[in-house]
Each structure stands twice: as C-alpha cells, then as structure tokens.
Amino acid sequence: MTNRILTKLLCASALVAVPLAANAVDLEITHWWTSGGEAAAVRALAEQFEATSDNTWVDGAIAGSGGVARPIIISRILGGDPMAATQLNHGQQAVELIEAGLMLDLTDIAEAGDWANIVNPPSLLEACTVEGRVYCVPLNIHSPQWMWTSLSAFDAAGVAPAQNWDDLKAAAPALREAGKQPLVSGAQGWQYANQFNTFVSGLGGEDLYYAVYRDGDEAALMGTEMKAIWDEIVITRDLMAGTAIQDWNLATAEVINGNAAAQVMGDWAQGEFAVAGKTAGSDYDCIIGMGRAQLIATAGDAFYFPVNKDEEVTAAQKELAQVLISPEAQVTFNLKKGSLPVRGDIDMSTAGTCMQKGLAVLADGGTIDSSDMLLSPDAVGQIQDMLVDFYASDMSAEDAQAEFAKIVMSDK
Amino acid sequence: MTALPDPDRGAVRAKAAPARRPSRLLHNPMSKVAAMPMIATALVIFVGCSLWTVVHSFTDSKLLPRLNFVGFEQYERLWSSSRWITSVENIAIYGVTALVLSLVLGFLFAALLDQRIRAEGIFRTIILYPYALSFIVTGLVWQWVLNPDFGIQNVVRDLGFASFSFDPLNNPDTVMIALLMAGLWQGTGLVTVIMLAGLRGVDEDIWKATRVDGIPAWKTYLFVVVPILRPVFVTATVLIATGIVKLYDLVVALTNGGPGSATQMPALYVYDAMFAKQNLAQGFAASTIMLLAVLVLLIPWSIHEFGGKKRG
C-alpha cells in the first residue's frame, strides 16, 4: 500500500550529514511558541536540554499556530529531510504519519521512564499510542473550559461577580446598562468551538460530552439535552453582540481593562492577565466549566520525533524526549507557559490561584479528552466553519443542532 | 572539347542539398535545447502537478496523499459547504470589481500623468512604490489605517465629526471595501505604468487629428485611445487576473477571512482544507474547480493571442 512504499523511499533517500563530534548533535526543533511568555518557556526547555546533553537545540520557530506550521512539517517529512522534533496538538493530527511509519517509536524509553503511571491523565499517553506503541511525549495541558470574569465590570454594574453561567445571564441587563459587554469573544472559528465545547462539558456533563464527541450518538446529538445547550448558545450570541474583535488576546484585553464582564477562553489567557499585572481573586476570577461540571479537557501540546536514519540523531531525540517529560522541565516550562503539567508527581505550589484550581480538578480526575482527540482535524475544522456561520447569522438552535450532528456523525 | 568544370571554382557555393529535407524536429536543434527548461516546467510542473492534483481530488487523502478513490465525494462535500459557496461569491465580487477598478483607475492615473505635467516622475514613483512591498506589509498597515480606534475613523472624529463611523474591517457588509482599498493600493501602480507606456505609444498625429476635428480630450481618450490600447488592456487583465485568482496573502494579512466568512476566498479554502483540516483531497477538489474556472477564462485570451492574426 502506498504508505509502505513511502517509508521505504524515505529511508533510502534520507540524507543526513554525519555530525563531526562523537555525540554532539544539532537537533532542529519546530514549534509555534513565538510570543513573549511562550518563548521564555521554550527557552527554559532548551537550556535544560543543552545542559543535560551536549547536543544543541536549533530553534525552528514559526508563528501562526498549527495552520502555518503543518505544511512545513509535512513537507519536510515527505521531502525526506525532516526536522528532529516538532510540536503538534494532542489528538489525531499525527495518526497518519505514525501509520505511515514516519514517526520515531518511543515505547522503549516510555516503559523505562514508566510514563504509563506518571502521565496524568492517562488518556494523554493513550493519545500518543497507536497499536500499543508510544510515538510522542505529552508536554502540557491546556484546557478551554475556563471563563475569565472582570470583577470591576460587575462592580460598575452594581451586581455580584458571576460564579456561573446563570449568574452571568442574570447580570447581563445590568451590565449592558453600565455599558459593559456581558460576554466577549474574537470572531474566529476556533474561539467559538472552544466556547461551545465548554458549554457541552460544563452544562451537559461528562456522559453527554462523550456521547456527542466520542460516540457521535445520534440520539444524544439530536436529543433534548443538546437542544437545551444550543438554546444557551443562542443566548451567548446575544450577549456577545456588539463587539468587533478578531484576535483572542484583544478580547482578553477587554476583560482586563473592565470593558467586558466575561470571556470563555483557555487557560493560556492567564498569561495575558499576568503580563497586565492583574491578580486572580482581586482583579479577575477564573471559573471552570461555566461554574457547573468541574471538567477540564486535556488539550495541549506534544512533541513528535520524525524517523531519522542517523543513530546519533535518534539517540539525541530520545534524550530530548526524556528531558521534556522530566519533573524539572515540566515545572519550569508549565509555570512560565501557564499550562498544566502532564505529571501528577511534581510540586506546582508556586503556581497562581487559577492554576491551582486546575491542578485540583486534575488531581481528582476531573479530566475529559479534548475534542481534538475525539474528532478528526477535518471535523474540527467543519465545526469551526459552521459556528462562524452561526454567529454571523441568525441561524436557529434547531438548524445549528442538525448541522452539528451531521458533521460529527459523518466523522465517525 | 568539353570544358571540364573546374572542381575548386564552385567550392564556395553551398554544398549539394541533402537528399531529403531534415525532419522538423532536428530543425535548428539549439533553440529546442534552450527551450528545454520551459518545456520541462510547462509539462512536468504545470501540467503534471495539475493532473496530480485532479487525480488526487477523487481520493480520500487526508494528511498524506494516497490513491484510494472515492469518486465525486469530495466535490459533493465541496458544493455543500457554505464556506466554499461564500468564497466563490466573494472572489466573484472582489474579482470583477478589482479588475474593473484596476483598469479604470490605472487608465485614469495614466491619463493624468500623460498631461505633460512637471512632476510626472515623482507622482509615478508614488503610485508604483506599493508594488515593491509584500502583502504582509500591506495587510498590516491597512489594518492599522482602517482600525476604528486609532485609524481614519478616530482621526476624523477628533476633527469634530463625532458621528463619523468608518469601520470596514469589522463590518461584513463593507469589509470588501477595505480589501479593495488595500488591494488597489498595492496593484494599481503597475497597471498605471503599463497604461502610461501604452498612451505614450499612441501616434502623436492622432491627437492632432482629434484637435482639428474639435473632439474634446476626454472623448478622445474614451473613444479613440482606449480602442487603440486594447492589447495593453489584455496584457494588464492577464496580470491583474493572475493576482486575483490566487488572492491569499492579502486576505490573510488584512482580515484572515473575517469578519465571519465575509472575506473568505477560494485560495483560503484550499489552504485551510489542505493544512488546517488536513483533508488534502478536499483542498485538491477546490483547486480543481479553480483551475477549471481559469481554463474557461483563459481560452478567449489564448485565442486572442495566437488565433486570428498570424505573427506579422
């Protein structure tokens, strides 16, 4: 089948310059953490990697998230001259590459490092496992199930800060009166999808979430429970009306300076509040699962290592993998990045209050698989397009529900 | 006494003609060798890759190209996707408007520059400099200029027109204007220069004849000069059209398809399908439709170029 041919071709023609020094290898690492906070986190990783082994981290940063990086990754791999390691999101993005045998098998170091037990939640490692072999190193957890509220906005409206979705709905008229935007979001597909995801897991609970995203069960998709959630989504459309923002961090800025009351955005928004010098609890609040089901999805990033003919490079790749999962790297990287670690056995006490909340939920197992892990990138993209149409029009809850169901079911 | 022909006397004349005319292929071989890169590019790259794309548009290739065929499934999905329909409408609207405006503005600016004004060189440089900048630059700057908070709207409001509102980037109905403003800002310069060159090629006597006939300048430009510049308009149209069909960088830099899907374009759909949705076949299906559209557009052009008049 073509995949087998591809692999033979690749191995045959992969030209790799044999490094001069015995084991000092240049590892070219592709990732898309280019802005302030993220770059600092990556630097911590690089320093630790170069400290523990005398290989060098050749930085291949490309801004523009997965959309820009992906053609580069695939072209370099298809072109037979791959990078040493590359960031990808947890989930099915690399499944094809793994099946085509283009990704390095890490099962040996996974078993040696006993990853099965230290990785928490285990579903993260499962996402890296295909036919029992481990092909990636989970690095962090970002979850979309957070709502960030501006305490000053609520004070201005003379209403107690909302602790959950119902409070926010109730406070909306007063907020409008005070000239505050009840709910704010950037007008991009992935932001709408994150928010919708949070509503399904938060208001619907774990069973409905899996029935919808994992099983694609028609009864659940078209059922009354989902209909109720779609009705809430229609309400969000009204609460969000009046903003004309594209980038997510500009929406967060609205919450930071108190023009908007709330935004549903992943935990990476925490970095924006930190940079703006705001403190959780006094300036803003972070609420999981719309204040209802304390569930956080384990989206986030993992590192994959394209197959390489040169043993030294492969050895260096494995050293890097072990560094990425090491306790020190997990602590320093995740603190700087504002994401949750994939290891349960490390001390994250210095983390901020919101991160502590996340850690607590993580500790008592309140995690669910992210939609990236349950749906193919194609379906994820179609849902985003559909939601863009939804928020740009007056599409009814019923039509939206039907459209969403069709997309999910066609992916199963 | 028969005079033997002096053998060396005829030496200078050409050697006896070969028995049979050489086959056309061997006729001046060097030109064919020199044209080899063109032939290779045309066949291998443009024809080869297009066929490769069309073939793969009938498969279910996701992240990596593979050849298990699924018939017209990708096309069915394509035409049922509202985002694709919107992007086809958008490219039609933007394409026609941009093409017409480019040609009209280009000709107008060229006519202005053709009035033997003193600072022609400076004005021409001003109109053409944006062409040297990349679309990322154009998108970034125009995002700023059109931004309601600190762009034009803000400045005009400071001048006292408090109610003035000009926020095309975030209003789906007027975002096309923003795209046109940036696109024309970038592209009209080249069209102007081409038109100016064409104007300068018009025979001076024709202008004198129209003055003698008492025909006002604007009528002369419209009814006499424009028909004469038809070949220039055709070339300009080809240059503009290639830019429009492949419109991608400017939209990504300026509006990234937003607000909503108001500026979604086919090229964006292709890129998003191939790399974000990791559905190569869907991307290839979309681009095959674009290729067909181009073929339909290109046939009249090539008839004009090579049909009718043989090279004189």
Next chain:
Amino acid sequence: MLDTVPPVSSALDDISVSIRDLELAFGSVKVLKDLNIDIHKGEFLVLLGASGCGKSTLLNCIAGLLEPTGGQIFIEGQNVTWAEPSERGIGMVFQSYALYPQMSVKSNLSFGLKNAKLPKDQIEKRVARAAEILHLGPLLDRKPGALSGGQRQRVAIGRALVRDVDVFLFDEPLSNLDAKLRAELRVELKRLHQSLANTMIYVTHDQVEAMTLADRIAIMKGGVIQQLAAPLEIYNTPANLYVAGFIGAPPMNFIQGALRGTDFEGIINVPMQGYGFSAAPKDGAVVFGIRPEHVLVNDAAASCAVQTRVVVDVVEPMGADTLLWCTLGGDEFRIRLDGQTPIRQGDTITVGIDPARASLFDKETEIRL
C-alpha cells in the same frame, strides 16, 4: 462652416489665409522668422524645403496646433491667432493619415460631425457626398487596417471634406507611398483641387510634387521664405543660389567666376549681353548657373556663342532622357539629353551654352543679379 462675419479689413478681401509677421521660437531657437504670406481663395500653395526648414512648423501654426510667439494668422478674414484648431475652418491630412484605427471608415468620417451635434440626416448627406467624391462608397464599412495606403489617404481627406472646411492642410501625405501610387494620387489630388476649388496648403520635401501640384511654391530654408512664386518662374528665375540648387534634378551646374562689364570670366567666358539683369550690373565675384537640360551638345552647340570641350565620365540612360556626368575645370558638369543620344562614356564632346537660359548670382549675397 464659419458663419461669415465681414472681414476685419478690406485688405483681406479675396485672401483665404494671411500670415502676418509670424514668429515662432522654441526657447531661444528661432524656428520661424518674420514670415508674411497671403494665400488667395482656392489657391494651391506648396511649402517646399529640406527637412528642418520649418515648413511643417508653419503648417502646424496655421492649423493652430502650435502657438506662434509673434505675428498673426487670418483665415477667411478672421483673426484666428488664438483660436482652437477646430474653430479655424481647416481640415488637415497627416503624413501617417492619423485615421482612428478601431473605427470603420464611415465612423471615421462622421466622428467629428457627431461631436459637433449635427443632425443625423445632415451627417448622412455629407458622408455620402464625400464618399462619392473620393470613391469611398465600397469602403465605408471597412477598418483602416484593411485599406491600402491610397485608400487611407482618401479617407483622411474625406474627414476634412465632410466638415466643409475652407482650407485643406496637407503634411507630406504621399511620402509613405510607393512611387507608382504617389504619381496616381498626385493626379487625383490635382483633380480634387480643381473640382472643390478650396484653398489648399501642401507641405513636401519632394520638388516633383511641388512643381506639379502648386499654383505657387514657397521655398523655405531656416524658417525664412527664400522665394514665393509660380513653379515655372522659380524654375526659370531662381531668386538665389539655394533655390537654384534646390529646384531641378539633377541640380543646376555652378561655375565660379567674376563679372567684367557684361562678360562672365571663369573656366569659360560667356558674354552676358542677352541676360536680363534685374539691376545695372557691376563688376565682382559671381556664380554662373546653367541647368543640365539647357546645355547644348556637339552639332546642336554649333550655333552657340560659347563652346568648350569636355570628357564624359558617366552616362546614365533613363529611357525618356539620358544624363551625362562630365568634369569642367575640376567641377562636376551635368548634361541632360534626349534618351536616344549615341554618346558613350569616354567620348569628348563640344558643349554650348545659351546665355539667355543661364542665371547669375552675386557671390556674397547669393542673390540673383
């Protein structure tokens, strides 16, 4: 047609175009210097001169396409010095014909009239009339690209004809055509002029066109009119050395010498009693000129007062006549005889000159004596 307003002054009664003290300078370079010409109604005036003598510039001034720096231009009694070309009642035919390439012959003819908002039937009538006069009937729907040089030329004339202009201006219209077609069109132009009786001003550098077409010729050099007279008068009594040398192919033979009383003394001596001096002759350096066709040879020369012998270097038989290229006193000496002459290259022939056909020019002023 210009609504005829009574002419400004009686001096312009039958004058169609009057150029008065016309000056034109591009920056410091004077292209036209103090020109004065009065062209009568219906006259065919030719502006003749080498390229760069200012003839086209003058024509463009008359047409209003160039603005003079001094002097006035009157057309049909109107002072049009500051008028737009279209307000002067003139039509112009350019060297490149300047037809509107993408329009059919019919629209080429009617474009100007449509613009002048003439009623439809008027336009039809005029176009039909012009087409009939210029035999353009079958060509009306063709594009200029599909016409021959001669046909295009006629359409260009038609464009002025339909506007009933008073004055036709021609800017070397035949120079793009081949010799045979040029001869045909010359005749047609002559016939047209006779039938229309419009004033025509024609610019050319070809003396044959000038001699055949013109009622009067203005020979120009350096922006100044050397002579303005009828063709034969210019041919027989050139006003100065330049005009003498310019008109006539092959050009007039010149012999340097001096005038003693009424005798020319140079390589050959010629008694000049029979010569019509315009003023009392006075001694001094002069130039003696005799046209090749006025030189008599061998027995024909017997009756001439002055004879000499020359050797023939080159013989140029041209059918109608033959040219002999000889040398006389180191200078080239040209003779034109009838085509059947038996003289061969290398012969020595006797040459006779009839003083009455000769011309004398003052050496310094080059003006005819």
Next chain:
Amino acid sequence: MADLSVNTPATRLLDGPSGKRKRARFTPKRIMIYGALLLVSFYYLLPLWVMVMTSLKGMPEVRMGNIFAPPVEITFEPWVKAWAQACTGLNCDGLSRGFWNSVQITVPSVVLSIIIASVNGYALVNWRFKGSEIFFTILIFGAFIPYQVMIYPIVIILRELGLMGSVWGLVMVHTIFGMPILTLLFRNYFASLPEELFKAARVDGAGFWRIFLKVLVPMSLPIFTVAVILQLTGIWNDFLFGVIYTKPATYPMTVQLNNIVNSVQGVKEYNVNMAATLLTGIVPLTVYLISGKLFVRGIASGAVKG
C-alpha cells in the same frame, strides 16, 4: 512680378490678438489635474507615513497617540530592536539573522529565472518550433494556478532531485513560479524588436546563442530591469516557499518578520512591527527607486505584444 516677400516694408499687423496668448498659469484644467494627482498621492503615501511615524515612536506614545501624528520625541530604538534584538522564537537577534539568507536566496533566484525566461522569450519569438505556442499557453495557464496546491508535488520532485531543503531547491521553485509572467514580458519585448535585426544576424551566419548574446541582450536593458524588479519583489517578499523548502539556518527574512508580527500573545509592540516591515521592504523599494525610469520604458515594450 515675383512677390519677393523676403524684404517687405514694416509690420503688417492688423488689430486683434497676435503672438503668444497669455495663458493663465492656473487654468481650471491644470488645477483639476494637479488636484486629482495630489489627492491620489495623499491616498498612496498615507500608509507609508503611518509606518514611518509609528516606527519612530516609543510604545506609550503609540498606545495613546493618534497614528497619523508625527512622533513627539523621535526614537530609533524600534528600528534597532527590529533589526538586532526582537525575539523570533528562541533566537533574539531580530531580522538580521534572515537578511543574508534572503540575499543568498534572492540573487541566484533572480539571475537564474531571468536567464531562463529571457531565453524562453527569445526562442518563442525568433525560433518558433511546432508546439512552442502551446507550451507558452500552458505557462500562462500555470501563472493562474494557486501555488499552495503545488507544494506537495514539488516537494516530491525536489526530493527525487535531492534538492529538498537546500537553497538551490528554493531557487528552482522561484524560477518555476516566476517563469510565466517573465516569459510573457520577454516574449512581448523581443516581438517588438524589428525582425530584420534578427534576420540580418542569421544571414551573417550567427548561431542561436551569438544572436541572443551579441545582438538582442545588449538592446534589452529596459526589459531586464523590469524583470529584475518584478522577480526581486516577488522572491524577497516570499514567505511560504522560503519556510517550506529550506531549513531554519537558511530561512529568509520574511520568516523572522512573520514571527515578530504574527506573534499573537502578549503585548504587541506595534512600533517594532512597523520598523520590521519597513526594514523588510527597504531592499525592493530601493531597487525600484533606482531604476524607476528604466522600469517604465521596459514595461512599455514588455506589456504590449510586438
């Protein structure tokens, strides 16, 4: 009697207008033309003005001030930062890292693509062989193909040629994608040259290359200028090919620009972004400004078929 008008008596002027008409310096037509051109220039210069002004302001002034206002206290710090200090991922050496890469990519690409395109144009016009016009039509068709679609097939082709990941691979890609429009321009230009020139050289026995190099190239400076500007602008500003077909060590400047400008998180340093965009645009802009006139003359003959 001969009317010797050469020495007529004193002036014959009659009353009424004479000599040069006193044109008012500012006729309504002139005002309208210059007015329109000034308005157009304002529209065209506005973005450049904004870029330059912003790149000379400190961030506080940018945040609160109006972007059209000139800087209160001018600072070149954004330029220095954009050039040498801005972080583009892990490396914090600004655009300088990519500048020489861009030069190393652009120069060979421009040279190679122009050589091939000019030979194409020359062969198409003077040495028409059966099917040459068909190949040209395919080329023009190729100019319309959205290049994103060609990425993977070209990756496979480059891999088979062993050029994948090397600068020469990228040079080949730029040559391929620049070829259609350039060939069109050269073909139109050579078609506009008098054909007798070519025939005379052939009669003298000159071969394919001698005619091209000795006869045609020397008289084609304008069209070569146009080709250089179009190719240089296209290649210097390219991002996608540069990032796909090479490796981080040879990434062109536009990749650093993209990383500076498109980093979403954290505070956006608009003044550094503007300085970076200006720095990236300087090379194509200067080349264009130097050859302005030649560009116009070249376009004249390149745009219209002979």
